[in-house]
Amino acid sequence: MRYYVISLLLIFYSAFAVEAQDLLVTNVHVISMENDQVLKDQALYISEGKIQKIIPLTAQTPRMSADQVIDGNGAYIFPGLAEFHAHLPVANDGSTQLQEESMWLYLANGVLRIRSMLGHPSHLELKRMVQSGETEGPRVYIAGPSFNGNSVSSPEQAAQMVIDQKKAGYDHLKIHPGVELDEMWEIAKTAKEENIPFGGHVPLAVGIENALGSGFKSVEHMDGYLEGLLPDDLEIDPTTSGPFNLKLADQVLMEKLPDLIVKTLQQGTYIAPTLTLFDRYFGYIPADEFRLAPEMKYLPGPLIQQWVNTKKQLERAGMLDREFVAPYLAFRNRLFMELHRAGVPMIMASDSPQVFNVPGFSIHHEIELMSEAGMSNYEILKTGSVEPAKYMNAEANWGMIKEGMSADFVMVKENPLENLKTMQKPLGLAIGGKWITGEKLQEELDRIEKNHERK
Incomplete structure (x- = not known):
């Protein structure tokens, strides 16, 4: 009876495939992310x-065929990763080269979704080109231009910015430092009316409690939590407290954290931790060490030098001395795990391309740091699949490998629930049902490296 049912299914799908190309991926082990099995x-x-059918292979399973057949030879597939704090390059002088290269850098590292957090009109065109198939790349969500102390001048003007960005086609709003509290309330009110999510940094004048209360859907970099844990009578001097007030980590009162966790959970706010940004940009490891990382060859030399200069400026000012940075990074790891264990949803984010974080490659640095902090492999994979899909209210369409969902997944040699490093070298991937081989991914990496060959 089982043979008869599967045969009927295959006859149906064979007929269905006459009008559309179909794909059969066989001999694989599936990490669906419905659970940890x-x-x-x-x-x-x-x-x-779309994934039309997931078929267990047994001695009774009949021979199957399709327009394209991929034999996984015992490989593992999982839903792919998301980079939910990216900064896509701007198409300068009409050139989209760096944008298109970034798309391949993400794909070559198994990243199938990105949320770009500092928008530009050229990003909207890139999104259109990816959606139409004119350009290969991960599916893209675009935040609009920044709401900050320079771009926002009044509550009324801020509200109009929200309306304009939603009308332009942006998917998200990005908050930066400098926004005043009355402006933040108006941004929040208008964003809810326009049905567009917002989040980002927590401006000092707003504070973490008001940011949560206003409806921040995501807090980037765990920003604002340190400030919310400081003594109430402490006045912050940004000129001496270091980047993200890192020099104040020794004054944090962790007993204040449970109340902040309750407020975070009540609001359903997500955290984009970007651990690798702080390890590489604001960490005590010297700039000259990171500039030699092998993945730097995939970006223009002048950009790498700019990153070196930026970090060295902080080093010369004494802002990144180990005595200040080590306690701060330890605090961030503890905060990350306390929020995670309490059930605050995390979304995978590395802030790429940003100082020494190369698109795609930086996600694997983020994964390594999440693991070192204490997060399990399964929970790490959730931050890059299930949680981002929920964040975008798209959990019915992607984020898991299930029948009826978009055919977006990555094939790797080993089980990533046991070995996270296997995700660094995809054997191939499907995006929107289109199969891209591992050889093709490597060809694109080689091409990009040649484009930026140091002379």
């Missing part, structure tokens, strides 16, 4: 960009 020995039938 592995579905052993499966085949996926894909048509019209």
Whole structure:
């Protein structure tokens, strides 16, 4: 009876595939992310960009065929990763080269979704090109231009910015330092009316409690929590407290954290921790060490030198001395795990390309740091799949490997629930049902490296 049912399914799908290209991925183990179990020995039938059927392979399973057949030879597939704090390059002078290269850098590292957090009109065009298939790349969500002390001049003007960005087609609003509290309330009110999420940094004049109360959907970099844990009578002097007030970490009162956690959970706010940004940009490891990292070859030399100069300026000012930075990074790791263990949802984010964080590659640095902080492999994968999909209210469409969902997944040699490093070298991937081989990914990496060959 089982053979008969599967045969009927295959006849149906074969007929269905006459009008559209279909894909069969067979002999794979599936990490669906519905739970932490592995579905052993499966085949996926894909048509019209969706997973139509997941079929267990047994001695009774009949021979299957499709327009394109990929034999996984016992490899593992998972839903792919998200980079939910990216900064896409701007198309300068009409050149989209760096944008298109970034798309391939993400794909080559198994990143199938990005949320770009500092928007530009050229990003909207890039999003259109990716959606239409004119450009290969991960699916893109775009935040609009920054709301900050220079761009926002009044509550009324801030509200109009929200309306204009929603009308332009942006998916998200980005808050930066400098926004005043009355402006923040108006941004929040208008954003809710326009049905567009907002989040970002926590301006000092707003504070973490008001940021949460206003409806921040995401707090980037865990910003604002340190300030919310300081003694109430402490006055912050930004000229001496260091980047993100890191020199004040020794004055944090952790007993204030449970109340902030309750407020975070009540609001349903997500955290984009960007651990690698603080390890590489604001950490005590010297700039000259990071400039030699192998993935720097995929970006223009002048950009790498700019990053070196930026970090060295902080080093010369004594802002990144180990005596200040080590306690701060330890605090951030503790904060990260306290929030996570309490159930605050985390979204995978590395702030790429940003100082020494190369698109795609930086996500694996983020994964390593999350693991070192104490997060399990399964929970790490959730931050890059299930949670970002929930964040965008798209959990019915992507984030897991399930029948009816978009055919977006990455194939790797080993089980990432046991070995996170296996995700650094995809054997191939499907995005929207289109299969891209590992060889093609490597070809693109080689091409990009040649484009930026140091002379």
